């Protein structure tokens with residue numbers, strides 16, 4: 001079942017259109033990577049999926065009773081956000097704010113979810129630390145725990161590995177993959193790390209002010225736009241502003257290999 005459907009969507013700020021002709025859907029349990037050049041509208045699209053901005057044209061609909069407040073979101077990091085003066089526990093707990101609605105306190109279930117995700121992200125030892133004193137990798141774990149507290153259905157991650165070292169990057173990718181596979185949580189991730197995008201994602205959306213490609217990862221690797229972008233990413237070892245190479249490599253036939261990977265996601269070799 002489609003959880004998020006975009007139909008002929010155009011996105012704009014004031015009079016300036018930043019992306020147009022976006023038509024695709026994200027199914028339950030999918031792992032969609034949104035790739036594309038800087039400024040192509042990836043972050044704007046995530047904000048539109050969350051209902052934070054309205055499409056200039058077309059529609060974005062949520063299926064299976066999903067409400068936008070039930071979507072977990074890890075925003076693209078800015079210097080100001082990294083300086084947030086709260087404890088790790090408070091930051092993770094704030095992931096339950098939308099679920100509280102008009103209730104002026106956190107329930108026992110809210111606090112249980114916080115404990116569950118603090119353990120899942122292995123940040124128990126950091127719970128009393130001030131968020132702004134953490135390393136970039138620790139901060140991303142905290143924000144992922146926060147986003148997980150907000151949802152049991154869909155997680156939107158905007159460049160979650162940007163600026164992290166290759167080891168921490170791989171740890172986060174594996175964790176996100178595990179969550180996707182074990183809980184069936186739908187993942188939408190913006191990334192400039194093309195080798196990892198094609199290694200982990202089931203689907204790719206390539207934005208280039210309009211929609212350059214949407215479909216299964218294997219088809220993306222066979223497409224002209226996919227081949228070119230993968231090639232550019234390899235030449236530039238990472239393909240842009242975010243993350244490292246991700247430890248994966250794309251073979252000449254378009255297949256992706258990695259020494260640590262099983263190389264086969266449900267029978268699909270990409």
Ligand SMILES: Nc1ncnc2c1ncn2[C@@H]1O[C@H](COP(=O)(O)OP(=O)(O)OP(=O)(O)O)[C@@H](O)[C@H]1O
Nearest residue numbers: 013014018036037038039040041042043044045076
């Ligand atoms: N709040 C805003 N007001 C006006 N213009 C904006 C705003 N936010 C983004 N833009 C513009 O919209 C365009 C798309 O921005 P967006 O942040 O969505 O790109 P992106 O694909 O996420 O880029 P990056 O890969 O650098 O993160 C850019 O030209 C940007 O300058």
Ligand SMILES: [Mg+2]
Nearest residue numbers: 042043044076
């Ligand atoms: Mg962005």
